[in-house]
Structure formats: structure tokens, C-alpha cells
Amino acid sequence: MGLRGHSGAMAVVPPRVNHIEVHVANLDPRHDGVRIAQLSDIHVGHMTPAAHVRAAIEVANAAKPDLIALTGDYVNWRRHEAELAGDQLAGLVASRVVAVLGNHDYFTWGAGVTHALERDGYEVLRNQHTVATVRGAPLAVIGVDDPITRHDDLDAAFRGVQPMTRLVLCHAPDRGPSIAARGADVVLSGHTHGGQIYIRGITDRLMKKVGMNYRRGTFALGERTTLYVTPGVGFSGVRRRAGEGTAAEVAVLTLRRRDPS
Numbered sequence: 001m002g003l004r005g006h007s008g009a010m011a012v013v014p015p016r017v018n019h020i021e022v023h024v025a026n027l028d029p030r031h032d033g034v035r036i037a038q039l040s041d042i043h044v045g046h047m048t049p050a051a052h053v054r055a056a057i058e059v060a061n062a063a064k065p066d067l068i069a070l071t072g073d074y075v076n077w078r079r080h081e082a083e084l085a086g087d088q089l090a091g092l093v094a095s096r097v098v099a100v101l102g103n104h105d106y107f108t109w110g111a112g113v114t115h116a117l118e119r120d121g122y123e124v125l126r127n128q129h130t131v132a133t134v135r136g137a138p139l140a141v142i143g144v145d146d147p148i149t150r151h152d153d154l155d156a157a158f159r160g161v162q163p164m165t166r167l168v169l170c171h172a173p174d175r176g177p178s179i180a181a182r183g184a185d186v187v188l189s190g191h192t193h194g195g196q197i198y199i200r201g202i203t204d205r206l207m208k209k210v211g212m213n214y215r216r217g218t219f220a221l222g223e224r225t226t227l228y229v230t231p232g233v234g235f236s237g238v239r240r241r242a243g244e245g246t247a248a249e250v251a252v253l254t255l256r257r258r259d260p261s
Contacts, residue, residue, distance in 0.1 A: 013241070014055040015233050015248040017063060020218060022226050023258040024185045027165055030137040031255050036167070037065035037094070038251040040190025041073040041232030043104070044088050045081040048234035052248070053088040056233045059250045061093045066134050068094040070122065071190045072102025072146060072171030076236065079109045086116030096132045097122040098141050102171035102191060103148035104236075110151075125169065127156040144170035144179060148191075158182045165255075173214040173229045180225035186253070187227045192216060194231030198243025216245045228253060 024031075037060040042053055060068060074089065075081035099122050105113040114124045123130060125143020132139045140161050145151035152175060157168075166185045170176070173189035180187065194216040195203040207215060219227040230251045235241070241248060 012049055012052050012239065013248065014052060015059055015250050017059050018249040018251050020228060020251060020253045021256050022186055022228065022253050023256045024165060025224060025258045027255060027257040028137040029257065030135045031139065031165060032257045034067070034134055034255045035063060035065045036067045036069055036253045036255070037063050038069045038071060038188050038228070038230055038253065039233055040071040040171075040230050041102070041193060041234055041236070042085065042089065043073060043076050043234035043236050044084045045076050045078060047076055047236060047239055050088050053233065056250050057089065057091055061091070063250070063252045065094050065252065067132060067141070068092050068097040069167070069169050069188050070097065070099035070117070071169050071188055071230070072100055073104040073190065073232070074102070074113055074117070075104055075108045077104070077108055079112060082109050082112035082116050085113060086119050089117070090120045092120070092122070095134065096141070098130065098132070098143065098169065099124045100143040100169045100171055101126065101146050101151070103146050106146055106149040106151065126151070127153040129157060129161050138164050140164050140166045142166060142168045142184070144168060144175060147172045147175045154178060154182060173227060174211060176214065176219070176221050176225070176227040180221035180227070184225050187221070187225060189214070189227065189229050190232045192229060192231065193236060193241070194246040195243065196236065196241055196246055197238070198246050200244070203243070
């Protein structure tokens with residue numbers, strides 16, 4: 001998962017772009033082809049090099065997304081990383097950049113991370129929703145606060161949401177089935193890093209043992225809802241990703257109208 005430089009240290013592989021099509025029933029025709037870039041699990045600071053973060057920003061902007069979704073864990077454990085997150089994540093370009101917090105953000109300094117993201121002009125949704133006008137049509141964007149630290153409140157997050165396509169951001173994917181039951185069309189999550197160090201037959205078993213049932217990729221939750229779990233951008237624990245489905249990525253999801261038949 002990388003090349004060793006002259007110092008013998010493991011070189012960090014830049015984030016790739018991963019294109020995914022998501023088919024949505026009753027999608028407004030104006031939203032067919034809408035692109036959403038998702039960045040998650042940045043973990044700025046001593047684990048994730050600033051150049052790696054900036055490469056992710058460049059990849060996201062190059063996709064020319066209509067909307068950018070940030071799905072949590074911008075920091076590791078240290079309060080000063082909140083300021084770093086604001087600095088390193090600046091410059092994302094889309095009509096709206098919408099974010100939720102993750103467990104590491106709350107472990108570290110939730111208010112500080114929120115302030116840093118808002119300083120960049122990004123919207124942090126904490127059990128709230130907003131309506132984004134995308135290509136002339138309304139899209140509900142719902143932010144479910146971090147379930148791991150028990151800040152989530154689905155009643156508050158969905159309160160007042162009108163009938164329209166519903167995009168939900170939630171850091172932890174295992175909240176997905178409960179979110180799907182509220183009538184979500186697309187749920188974007190992170191948290192898992194794809195296992196980060198993935199060993200077939202072992203990593204999956206260990207993740208399920210601690211209640212993590214969605215490692216990475218696309219999952220159908222009932223007849224209506226699609227969950228996408230990105231392995232994310234940064235590193236936690238070790239500065240390495242290895243194994244199938246763990247590569248650092250910026251996900252670019254394209255909405256497509258599902259054929260009623």
C-alpha cells in the first residue's frame with residue numbers, strides 16, 4: 001500500500017476518486033446527473049499529512065460537484081487539530097458544502113471543529129435539515145449528529161422535512177436502517193476506513209463483533225434507500241491502508257432516476 005522512500009518510511013498514497021451511480025426512485029428529472037462529492041474521516045494532524053488532505057480537496061474540486069458532503073472525523077484527539085481542520089479543509093468549491101460531526105470530533109472538541117468548518121463557509125448540521133436548490137430543483141439534506149457519542153436525534157433531524165428527494169449525512173453507517181425507516185433516499189457515511197488494514201476473514205469478523213456491519217461500499221436498505229460507506233481520506237492509529245477496499249478516496253456519487261419498472 002505504498003512505496004518506501006529514501007528514509008525507509010512508507011510513502012502515503014494520495015486519495016483516488018471513486019465514481020458511484022446511485023439510482024433514486026421518483027428523482028426530479030432536473031436532478032438526474034447531479035454530482036455529490038463525499039469526503040470523510042480526514043483525521044488532520046500527526047496521522048494524516050497536510051499534502052494528503054490538500055490532494056483530497058483538489059480531487060473533490062476537479063469533479064466539479066453540485067454539492068459536497070463532509071461526513072465527520074476531521075480530527076484525531078488533540079484540541080489544536082480543530083484549527084488545523086479549518087485550515088486544511090478550506091477551499092472546497094460547490095454551491096453548498098454541508099457537514100456532520102463524527103465521534104473523534106466530539107472526543108476532541110465538537111464546538112471547535114464546528115466553528116472551524118463554519119469559518120470556511122461550510123454548513124454543519126447537528127440533527128437539522130436544509131433544502132438545497134440544485135439545478136433549479138429542491139433537495140433535502142439532512143444531517144444526523146454522531147450516533148457513537150449519542151448525539152443523534154432522528155426526530156429532530158427529520159422534523160419538518162417535506163416530500164422530496166432526501167439525502168442524509170451520518171458519520172456511523174450502522175444507523176442506516178433506522179434512517180432508512182424515516183424515508184431517506186441516499187445515506188452517506190464513513191467511520192470504518194474500510195477496515196484500514198483489511199485481512200479477509202478476520203477484519204470482517206472483528207468489525208461485526210463490535211457492531212460494525214457495513215465496512216465499505218453500496219448497500220440497499222429496503223426498497224427505497226441506498227447507503228454508501230466511504231473508506232474515507234485519512235488515517236487513524238497507523239499511517240497506512242492495506243487490503244481490499246481500504247484505499248483512501250473521495251467518493252463522487254451521481255444521482256440517476258430509477259426506472260419505475
